[in-house]
Amino acid sequence: MNTATYTVEGMTCGHCVSSAKEEVGEVAGVGGVEVDLATGLLTVTSDAPLDPARVAAAVEAAGYRLAVGS
């Protein structure tokens, strides 16, 4: 199991958390997604390592962005 963490910017409420989780959860290979609103921490688990660009694209599709360097 691989676990990667990112920081998401722009989420303001629980609806935002749900949207981000749903979009990242649809990335091929993702097994689990956790998002903490207060910190913006996005934790993604997968069987094989994921391309961070695909995670970033999913976060952007939900309407948010990854913090630079996260």
Next chain:
Amino acid sequence: MNTATYTVEGMTCGHCVSSAKEEVGEVAGVGGVEVDLATGLLTVTSDAPLDPARVAAAVEAAGYRLAVGS
């Protein structure tokens, strides 16, 4: 046509606006609902005057609240 305006507190994003609009739109007699995120202004149109308590209850069911005196 009756138009009543209220101020909603606690909305932080477009998802919140959608939730509030949906819940208030389900109140019997409501014909139209507009919500402005920046100001919190909720505008409700209806054929007959509405009981403000029912609007307040719908706003609270969505997870927000009316400003005191609105």
